[in-house]
Amino acid sequence: xxxxxxxxxxxxxxxxxxxxxxxxxxxxxxxxxxxxxxxxxxxxxxxxxxxxxxxxxxxxxxxxxxxxxxxxxxxxxxxxxxxxxxxxxxxxxxxxxxxxxxxxxxxxxxxxxxxxxxxxxxxxxxxxxxxxxxxxxxxxxxxxxxxxxxxxxxxx
Amino acid sequence: xxxxxxxxxxxxxxxxxxxxxxxxxxxxxxxxxxxxxxxxxxxxxxxxxxxxxxxxxxxxxxxxxxxxxxxxxxxxxx
Numbered sequence: 001x002x003x004x005x006x007x008x009x010x011x012x013x014x015x016x017x018x019x020x021x022x023x024x025x026x027x028x029x030x031x032x033x034x035x036x037x038x039x040x041x042x043x044x045x046x047x048x049x050x051x052x053x054x055x056x057x058x059x060x061x062x063x064x065x066x067x068x069x070x071x072x073x074x075x076x077x078x079x080x081x082x083x084x085x086x087x088x089x090x091x092x093x094x095x096x097x098x099x100x101x102x103x104x105x106x107x108x109x110x111x112x113x114x115x116x117x118x119x120x121x122x123x124x125x126x127x128x129x130x131x132x133x134x135x136x137x138x139x140x141x142x143x144x145x146x147x148x149x150x151x152x153x154x155x156x
Numbered sequence: 157x158x159x160x161x162x163x164x165x166x167x168x169x170x171x172x173x174x175x176x177x178x179x180x181x182x183x184x185x186x187x188x189x190x191x192x193x194x195x196x197x198x199x200x201x202x203x204x205x206x207x208x209x210x211x212x213x214x215x216x217x218x219x220x221x222x223x224x225x226x227x228x229x230x231x232x233x234x
Contacts, residue, residue, distance in 0.1 A: 030196075036203040057226030065232065075158045076199065077213050080220050084228040092234040094158065097199045097213070116196040118213075121232040122225070132225065 009142070010112070011155040012104040021145060021152045025052040025131055026101040027067050030116040033097065045071050047101065050130035054143065054152070058134035061100065062122030067130050068096055077118050093120045100137055102154065112141065112156040161185055162212035173216045183212040191216075 014023065026047040029037075037044040048067045060079065077095035095118040102112040114137050124130055142155035162183045166173075169188060173181065179191040180198035184206055192198035195213065202211040215221075225231070 030199055030203075032196075032200040032203040036207050040208055042208075055225070055227060058224070060223040060225070062225060062229060062231065074210060076202065076211065078159065078163060078234055079223055081223045081225065081231050083225045083231060085230045090222045091231065093231045094234050097195075115194075116199050118195060120223075123230045123232070127229070132227065132229065134225070 009155045011142075011153055013151050013153040014105065016145070016147065016150050016152055019053060019128060021054040021143075022129060023052050023054060023133070023154070024103045024105050025050050025133070026103070027063055027071065027131060028099045028101065029071050029073055030097045030099055032116065033073065048130075051128070052100075052102070052131035052133050053127075053129045054138070054154070055132045056135060056138065056143070058132050060095075060136055061117060061119045061134045062124065062132040063096070063098065063119045064124040064130040065121050066125070068121055071098070073098070079118065079120065081120060095120055100131070100133065102133070102137075102156075112154065114140065159210060159212045162210070163214075166212065166214050170216070170218075174218055176216050177218060178216065180213055180215050183214065184209070 026049050028047040034044045048070050073096050075094040076097045079095050080090040081093050082090040097116050100114040144153040165186045176191045180195050182189040182198050182202050198213040
C-alpha cells in the first residue's frame with residue numbers, strides 16, 4: 001500500500017546512517033521576516049545548510065545555536081521542554097520562527113519545505129548534526145523507517 | 157531576558173484569554189494585538205505590524221503544554 005502511495009506523492013528514499021535517519025537540510029528565516037528585512041532595506045541571511053537527524057522522539061525541532069546566530073534572528077516565543085538533561089522538571093526555553101527545508105542530497109532533486117515553525121535553541125555540537133527534526137515537522141509528512149532493509153523514506 | 161514584559165502580559169491576562177484557547181496570541185509590551193488560528197499567521201502579522209521590533213507569539217493554553225526531546229541534549233533555558 002505504501003509503495004502504491006509513493007507513486008503519487010513527492011518522496012525520497014535514503015540510506016540509514018550509523019547515526020540514524022540523517023538528511024541534508026537548510027534552516028531559513030521565515031518568509032515574514034524576509035519581507036520585514038526587505039522593507040527595512042536590510043539584507044537577509046542566506047539559508048544555513050545543515051545535517052539533520054529525523055527524531056521521532058522529539059516533539060519540537062531543535063536547532064544548534066551556531067545556526068540561529070548565523071541567521072541573526074530574535075526570540076519570538078517561549079516553550080516548556082523536558083529532556084533527560086532537565087531532570088524531572090521542564091525548563092522554559094526561548095523559541096524562534098524559522099522554515100526548514102529537507103533535501104534529497106543532490107541539488108535540483110526532491111525537497112520538502114516546512115511551514116513557519118517554532119524551534120528551540122539546542123546545543124547539538126557534539127552530536128555531528130546541527131538540527132533535530134521533530135514530529136512537529138513530520139506532522140506534514142509520511143515517514144517510513146525500514147530498519148531491516150537499511151533505508152528510510154520521507155513522503156510529503 | 158528577552159520578551160520579559162510580553163510574557164508577563166500573557167501570564168497576567170491568561171484567565172481572561174481562555175475563550176481563545178488554542179489560538180495564537182500576538183503580544184507586544186502590555187498589549188495583546190490579535191488572535192490567530194495558526195502560528196504562521198500570527199508570525200506574519202507580527203512582522204507586518206511590528207517590523208523588526210520584538211514581539212511574542214504564544215499559543216493560549218490553560219495548562220502549559222510540555223514539549224519533549226528524548227535524546228540527551230541540552231536546550232538553552234530562558
